[in-house]
Amino acid sequence: MSTVLETCAVSKTYKVEKNVIKAVDEVSLSVDAGEFVALVGPSGSGKTTMLAMLAGLLSPTDGSIKINGQELASMSESKRSRFRRKKIGFTFQESNLVPYLTVLENVELLLKLNGRLDRDGKQRVKDLLVTLGLDEHLHNLPSQLSGGQQQRVAIARALIHNPDIVLADEPTASLDTERAYQVVETFANLIHSQQLAGIMVTHDLRMTRYVDKVIQMQDGQLKQIIQDKAEISDFANPQD
Amino acid sequence: MFIERSLPRALNLDLNFGKLSSPLFLHLAWKELWRNKSRYFLISLVVALITTLVLFIAGLAEGLGLGNREYLQKLNADLILYQEGVDLSIPSSRLDHGKLNDVWRIPGVKAVGSLGFSNAALVFGEGQEPLDISLIGVDPGKPGEPPAVEGRQLSGKRDKEAIIGRNVALQTGLKVGDNFTLKSIQGAQEEFFTLQVAGISDGRQYSLQPSVFVPHLTWDRIKPKAAEPGDDASDLIFNTIAVALDDPADWPVMAAMLEERVSDVEAIDRQTAYESTPGYQAQQSTLNTQRIFTLLIGVLVIGGFFQIQTLQKVAQIGMLKAIGVPSLAIILAFIVQIVAITILGVAIGSVGTLLLSLSFPVTIPIVFTPQSNVAAISSLLIIGPLGGLVSLRILLKVEPLTALGLAS
Numbered sequence: 001m002s003t004v005l006e007t008c009a010v011s012k013t014y015k016v017e018k019n020v021i022k023a024v025d026e027v028s029l030s031v032d033a034g035e036f037v038a039l040v041g042p043s044g045s046g047k048t049t050m051l052a053m054l055a056g057l058l059s060p061t062d063g064s065i066k067i068n069g070q071e072l073a074s075m076s077e078s079k080r081s082r083f084r085r086k087k088i089g090f091t092f093q094e095s096n097l098v099p100y101l102t103v104l105e106n107v108e109l110l111l112k113l114n115g116r117l118d119r120d121g122k123q124r125v126k127d128l129l130v131t132l133g134l135d136e137h138l139h140n141l142p143s144q145l146s147g148g149q150q151q152r153v154a155i156a157r158a159l160i161h162n163p164d165i166v167l168a169d170e171p172t173a174s175l176d177t178e179r180a181y182q183v184v185e186t187f188a189n190l191i192h193s194q195q196l197a198g199i200m201v202t203h204d205l206r207m208t209r210y211v212d213k214v215i216q217m218q219d220g221q222l223k224q225i226i227q228d229k230a231e232i233s234d235f236a237n238p239q240d
Numbered sequence: 241m242f243i244e245r246s247l248p249r250a251l252n253l254d255l256n257f258g259k260l261s262s263p264l265f266l267h268l269a270w271k272e273l274w275r276n277k278s279r280y281f282l283i284s285l286v287v288a289l290i291t292t293l294v295l296f297i298a299g300l301a302e303g304l305g306l307g308n309r310e311y312l313q314k315l316n317a318d319l320i321l322y323q324e325g326v327d328l329s330i331p332s333s334r335l336d337h338g339k340l341n342d343v344w345r346i347p348g349v350k351a352v353g354s355l356g357f358s359n360a361a362l363v364f365g366e367g368q369e370p371l372d373i374s375l376i377g378v379d380p381g382k383p384g385e386p387p388a389v390e391g392r393q394l395s396g397k398r399d400k401e402a403i404i405g406r407n408v409a410l411q412t413g414l415k416v417g418d419n420f421t422l423k424s425i426q427g428a429q430e431e432f433f434t435l436q437v438a439g440i441s442d443g444r445q446y447s448l449q450p451s452v453f454v455p456h457l458t459w460d461r462i463k464p465k466a467a468e469p470g471d472d473a474s475d476l477i478f479n480t481i482a483v484a485l486d487d488p489a490d491w492p493v494m495a496a497m498l499e500e501r502v503s504d505v506e507a508i509d510r511q512t513a514y515e516s517t518p519g520y521q522a523q524q525s526t527l528n529t530q531r532i533f534t535l536l537i538g539v540l541v542i543g544g545f546f547q548i549q550t551l552q553k554v555a556q557i558g559m560l561k562a563i564g565v566p567s568l569a570i571i572l573a574f575i576v577q578i579v580a581i582t583i584l585g586v587a588i589g590s591v592g593t594l595l596l597s598l599s600f601p602v603t604i605p606i607v608f609t610p611q612s613n614v615a616a617i618s619s620l621l622i623i624g625p626l627g628g629l630v631s632l633r634i635l636l637k638v639e640p641l642t643a644l645g646l647a648s
Contacts, residue, residue: 048644048645051644052641052644055562055644057562057639057640057641057643057644058641078566081561081564081566081640082564084562084563084564084640085563085564085565086564088564090559090562090563090643092559092562092643092644093644093645094555094645096559098268098556098559098560099275099556100271100272100274100275100276101271101275105271109563110563112264112267113264113563113564113565141275157563169644
């Protein structure tokens with residue numbers, strides 16, 4: 001499997017008045033195509049900052065981030081914006097969908113943005129939404145959907161333009177346990193079937209049961225990387 | 241070239257739309273407007289109300305201004321002569337026939353006519369309100385007599401006939417050939433004079449009253465007098481002299497020449513004359529101030545609405561930027577929305593004003609001219625985008641990091 005994402009000693013420091021805060025401290029990691037990774041850690045561990053840097057939304061203070069060999073730090077803001085549009089898929093914790101666009105239009109937005117909303121594109125959007133069980137809600141607005149349905153639309157939008165990597169920020173934060181499991185399982189299946197690289201930031205360790213690798217952060221540093229299936233299962237269900 | 245390259249960089253704009261994304265801003269703008277049509281329609285109605293207010297103030301300013309200046313503005317003369325030292329006040333100015341003859345002798349003067357201004361009232365039968373009018377004495381066939389659009393011009397200096405302004409005809413129903421009665425105060429007595437309508441002119445209001453034009457000697461006989469009439473006919477006094485020139489463009493030189501060669505007179509052009517009418521400037525500046533403040537209120541209302549809208553959408557805008565929607569597309573979508581809302585509001589307001597004005601009686605001095613309407617509508621169309629400038633700044637400042645809850 002080819003490596004899609006590779007970071008080398010990535011750090012991010014903030015200056016708050018006279019204090020220097022290291023939000024991320026020399027984190028090196030890699031994610032391969034078809035690999036679904038969970039980035040976990042308690043609040044303030046630096047996982048969201050790390051995700052922002054992986055998305056090119058934030059520049060690292062030190063270190064390098066490469067997606068399919070392209071260094072993000074060396075890109076201009078406009079080039080990074082184009083890169084995000086084409087190569088990265090996103091789902092967010094909140095404000096995930098455009099409230100005034102229907103389910104169909106929300107997913108089509110990424111194709112329209114990339115100049116690929118042709119007849120085939122429209123059919124792919126429908127097919128993907130049907131796969132995600134949203135065929136009865138194609139023309140509904142986000143406000144007419146449940147939290148789980150909204151997250152599934154966000155997943156469809158994140159995947160529709162065949163990005164190199166998909167980044168998900170706490171996709172299950174507002175869902176009940178059953179729906180959370182459904183969403184993450186769907187996510188994992190699509191990432192595996194489409195051979196994409198996927199990173200999910202979550203504070204809910206139970207959600208790691210569907211991932212291939214767990215990257216645990218603490219105080220901005222990489223605490224451990226778990227790749228063994230049995231260990232991941234233990235990590236996801238510590239009480240069992 | 242410098243602006244093309246450096247401005248987008250300075251504003252942190254991504255100008256690369258991609259192959260098919262150029263209509264993206266229209267797509268986003270339209271969908272948001274359509275799916276929130278009630279909310280946006282409400283703000284359009286606010287714009288419509290502001291439009292109505294601005295157009296009515298403009299119409300009122302035009303109507304009142306016209307009521308004051310219409311006769312002088314349309315006067316078929318290039319210069320108006322006043323008595324010197326009366327501060328260009330028509331009622332205070334007193335000129336006699338000697339001055340008229342002096343002016344007539346000046347080379348370059350084409351024609352002269354005396355103008356006498358006073359007030360009177362048209363009276364009708366029982367139960368009908370009298371109509372206050374400006375009674376203007378003119379020399380038949382000379383500058384100052386308005387052209388009759390119906391009927392004929394005045395014929396003799398002493399004839400008991402009149403040309404009535406269009407407003408008099410509209411308000412009284414008088415037609416050419418009809419007789420009417422004028423009431424005038426002579427000393428302490430009310431006296432009544434019967435005149436015949438020789439012709440009807442276009443609108444020629446003066447001093448906010450409709451006008452009736454009579455031959456000069458008739459005017460001298462009818463005009464209100466403080467005491468018993470004496471031998472006025474032999475010593476005819478009037479207020480001003482209307483002067484038509486051989487070369488109207490030469491009026492500044494001719495004005496100077498007239499002031500030099502005719503003693504105790506002041507010569508001015510028509511515009512200066514009506515702008516010097518008592519209260520004219522104060523009235524116009526008051527109404528213009530009202531209009532400007534209404535427009536400012538419009539800027540604040542529209543600006544406030546869109547600012548609240550934008551602040552409510554910060555997270556959504558951050559998300560759009562994070563997924564790669566260019567800032568320029570977001571800004572253009574916003575501009576399209578604000579322009580569309582403003583245009584809709586101004587259109588509703590303009591049509592509403594037009595319909596409302598049709599129900600107004602002719603006595604209300606509201607006049608809608610193409611110039612004043614275009615000026616008012618243009619300024620109204622500018623207030624929307626102007627009000628949106630603050631929101632535009634917010635849009636530019638939203639960072640894509642907001643989507644992850646990380647922006648400062």
